[in-house]
Amino acid sequence: ETGVTQTPRHLVMGMTNKKSLKCEQHLGHNAMYWYKQSAKKPLELMFVYNFKEQTENNSVPSRFSPECPNSSHLFLHLHTLQPEDSALYLCASSQAGDINEKLFFGSGTQLSVL
Amino acid sequence: EDQVTQSPEALRLQEGESSSLNCSYTVSGLRGLFWYRQDPGKGPEFLFTLYSAGEEKEKERLKATLTKKESFLHITAPKPEDSATYLCAVRISNYQLIWGAGTKLIIKP
Numbered sequence: 001e002t003g004v005t006q007t008p009r010h011l012v013m014g015m016t017n018k019k020s021l022k023c024e025q026h027l028g029h030n031a032m033y034w035y036k037q038s039a040k041k042p043l044e045l046m047f048v049y050n051f052k053e054q055t056e057n058n059s060v061p062s063r064f065s066p067e068c069p070n071s072s073h074l075f076l077h078l079h080t081l082q083p084e085d086s087a088l089y090l091c092a093s094s095q096a097g098d099i100n101e102k103l104f105f106g107s108g109t110q111l112s113v114l
Numbered sequence: 115e116d117q118v119t120q121s122p123e124a125l126r127l128q129e130g131e132s133s134s135l136n137c138s139y140t141v142s143g144l145r146g147l148f149w150y151r152q153d154p155g156k157g158p159e160f161l162f163t164l165y166s167a168g169e170e171k172e173k174e175r176l177k178a179t180l181t182k183k184e185s186f187l188h189i190t191a192p193k194p195e196d197s198a199t200y201l202c203a204v205r206i207s208n209y210q211l212i213w214g215a216g217t218k219l220i221i222k223p
Contacts, residue, residue, distance in 0.1 A: 004157070031209070042118070042213035043158075043201070056209050090157050101205070102148065105157025 003027065006091050006106035013081065014114050021076040021109045023091030031096040032074040033103065034066060037088040049074065050096050081113045116141045118204050120214035127221050130191050135217045137202030138184040146205040147185050149178050151198045152216070158201055161187075192221045 004025045013019050025032065034046040048056035049068040063085075065077040074091055088110050092103040117140045127133055139147070146165050150158035162171040164180040171178045175196060177188045187200055199218045203211040 033209070040123075040215055042215050043203075043211075045210060048209045050209070092157070096208075101146075102160040102163065103150075103158070103211075105159070107156050 004091055004093055004104050004106035006089075006109055008109055009107065010110045010112075012112045012114065013078070015081060015083070017081075018077070018079040020078065021089055021091075021111075023074040023076075023106055025072055025074075025091075025093040025104070027093055027095075027104060029093035029095050029104070030071050031094045032068060032071070033092040033094070034074065034076050035090040035092060035105075037090055037108070039087075043090070046076075078111075081111075083113050086111055086113045116204070116206055116212050118202060118212045118214040120200075120202050120217050122217060123215070124218040125220070127189075127192055127219070129193060129221055129223050132188070132190045132192070134189070135187040135200055135219070136184060137187070137214055139202075139204045139212075140183075141204050141206055141212065143206065144204060145207070147180055148203045148205070148211065149185070149187055150201040150203065152201055153198050161200075189219070192219075194221045194223050197221045 007022045031050045033048050036044045046060045047066040052068050067075040088108045090108045091106045094103050119138050121136045149161040152158040162178040167182045169180050175190050179186045197220050199216045201216045202214040
């Protein structure tokens with residue numbers, strides 16, 4: 001496998017459920033990100049991990065809980081979500097310190113909260 | 115307030131009809147402007163990085179330019195496979211990008 005892989009691709013959950021999104025990168029990068037993409041809105045940065053340490057948390061509600069066990073894996077744990085949390089959740093990685101610092105994205109998890 | 119605005123929201127062109135997409139920005143300190151392409155059902159894919167006014171980058175039918183207030187993505191003689199949403203983002207800190215909402219480009223054969 002190459003690039004950034006996200007699972008599942010689609011997820012439907014009720015407001016009382018608990019689920020997790022998984023991201024794995026095979027690029028040897030040391031920074032990983034969670035973004036939220038809602039229809040016709042700009043991407044919103046949620047969390048950033050650099051060398052497994054969380055460096056950014058953009059005032060994300062506590063019902064979203066990230067976990068980064070190593071530099072290749074990133075999880076987003078979800079619980080008691082709201083319908084407005086329905087969106088495409090994108091994982092990305094980059095090589096921190098790279099002058100271009102371009103992001104490599106996965107294909108995302110399309111989340112629907114009922 | 116840091117802000118990135120893309121226009122138009124959507125653009126329909128005939129195959130071969132050249133045009134430009136706009137990304138205007140208001141940020142306190144530009145540390146790079148990025149262009150990405152996003153196909154339906156996929157994550158954004160990196161195209162270009164521009165750092166200073168006057169800089170230009172080219173890739174196949176695409177050329178990106180940068181001024182002190184905006185960037186243009188020029189598309190020359192587009193083909194249907196160029197249809198996608200094009201996203202612009204401005205770096206304001208080590209990990210923070212301010213993104214535009216994108217321009218959806220449709221090229222009709």
